[in-house]
Amino acid sequence: MTEPLLQVRELRVVIDGLHILHGVDLDVAATGVTALLGRNGAGKTTTVKAVMGLVPRTGAVTFDGADIAGLPTHLVVRRGIGYAPEDRGIFAGLSVAENLRLAERDGDPAYDLVHELFPELKQRHRQPAGTLSGGQQQMVAIARTLLNGNRLIIADEPTKGLAPKIVTEVADVLARAAETVPVLLVEQNLALVRRVAGHCAVLADGRTAHQGDARALLADEDAARRLLGVGSHRPDTHGGTPR
Numbered sequence: 001m002t003e004p005l006l007q008v009r010e011l012r013v014v015i016d017g018l019h020i021l022h023g024v025d026l027d028v029a030a031t032g033v034t035a036l037l038g039r040n041g042a043g044k045t046t047t048v049k050a051v052m053g054l055v056p057r058t059g060a061v062t063f064d065g066a067d068i069a070g071l072p073t074h075l076v077v078r079r080g081i082g083y084a085p086e087d088r089g090i091f092a093g094l095s096v097a098e099n100l101r102l103a104e105r106d107g108d109p110a111y112d113l114v115h116e117l118f119p120e121l122k123q124r125h126r127q128p129a130g131t132l133s134g135g136q137q138q139m140v141a142i143a144r145t146l147l148n149g150n151r152l153i154i155a156d157e158p159t160k161g162l163a164p165k166i167v168t169e170v171a172d173v174l175a176r177a178a179e180t181v182p183v184l185l186v187e188q189n190l191a192l193v194r195r196v197a198g199h200c201a202v203l204a205d206g207r208t209a210h211q212g213d214a215r216a217l218l219a220d221e222d223a224a225r226r227l228l229g230v231g232s233h234r235p236d237t238h239g240g241t242p243r
């Protein structure tokens with residue numbers, strides 16, 4: 001990997017006396033999709049929340065060469081990191097256009113980019129977001145992070161709870177977004193990871209267990225089983241305990 005855009009070293013998180021992260025290292029590539037993998041409870045969501053300053057953390061976090069480890073969330077956001085959380089955070093009763101408008105952060109939102117990547121959102125701008133498919137809702141969640149000139153998008157399990165056909169739609173959404181802005185993707189759907197990710201990091205018990213090329217890892221049956229708890233040959237295999 002050339003110089004990573006986001007570099008995390010020895011990240012530790014303690015919440016209510018519980019040690020949740022014990023030393024996470026993570027390099028996020030400056031282009032394309034980097035996947036953050038690991039079984040249920042490995043610490044993936046906590047890692048991205050720690051990067052965003054949403055939980056107390058120690059360790060080093062460098063974004064585009066600048067130290068952001070001590071910054072409060074609003075300043076991390078202002079540096080240009082957009083976060084699409086696990087539940088998508090869509091306002092179901094508001095239209096697509098209203099959901100996007102609420103995400104505008106400055107005077108020059110990038111609607112041209114959003115509509116170029118996701119023309120469907122323009123066509124459906126009046127539709128209540130709650131009536132969209134899971135894949136279209138994910139499109140709205142990602143579009144919101146693209147509106148504000150972000151330099152990195154973090155998407156936390158965008159395919160969670162979605163049907164296999166919709167997972168394919170989401171893969172397409174992520175691939176399209178990553179052509180413009182690098183993406184850190186927390187994901188358990190290994191078929192999706194194989195399709196879109198370049199670099200990957202695997203967490204186990206709050207630590208980094210592996211970093212490297214995502215496809216090489218998934219092609220290595222023994223390593224995939226050891227690190228992710230699954231064989232990787234089945235196209236729709238999920239890493240981690242089945243939900």
Ligand SMILES: Nc1ncnc2c1ncn2[C@@H]1O[C@H](COP(=O)(O)OP(=O)(O)OP(=O)(O)O)[C@@H](O)[C@H]1O
Nearest residue numbers: 015016018020038039040041042043044045046047
């Ligand atoms: N606020 C909290 N208080 C107590 N324990 C927590 C808290 N947040 C996370 N944990 C615990 O820390 C561990 C890591 O959780 P985290 O959500 O980061 O894992 P994950 O890899 O994202 O898992 P999943 O794939 O299930 O979303 C889990 O055992 C979880 O129960």
